Amino acid sequence: MEFNLIEIITLAAIFYLLSTVFRLEQRVKTLDDKVEQLSAHTDVTDDELHQELQDELKELIHQGKDVQAVKRVRETKGLSLVEAKQYVDTLKLK
Numbered sequence: 146m147e148f149n150l151i152e153i154i155t156l157a158a159i160f161y162l163l164s165t166v167f168r169l170e171q172r173v174k175t176l177d178d179k180v181e182q183l184s185a186h187t188d189v190t191d192d193e194l195h196q197e198l199q200d201e202l203k204e205l206i207h208q209g210k211d212v213q214a215v216k217r218v219r220e221t222k223g224l225s226l227v228e229a230k231q232y233v234d235t236l237k238l239k
Contacts, residue, residue: 202236211237 198221205214211233218229 199236202233203239206233206237 172181183233194217198217201216205211205217214233215226215229218224218232219226222232224232
């Protein structure tokens with residue numbers, strides 16, 4: 146009897162996780178569609194946004210504000226602290 150209860154709980158947990166993943170995938174798809182719609186109405190391209198960020202980061206690095214540069218990378222690109230630090234360090238070499 147205990148084994149059956151464990152199986153039922155496991156199946157319920159798996160079902161819950163799968164339904165949660167499905168809902169999250171749907172939300173991401175919806176957000177992607179909205180971003181596409183918004184970008185269609187602006188004149189700014191991804192390359193221009195990338196270049197603006199690069200310029201901003203280089204200026205922060207030049208001013209000795211590496212911590213702010215790392216923070217800005219994390220905010221805009223969603224990177225971890227280590228990844229953002231590596232990104233800024235790469236910019237320093239350029």
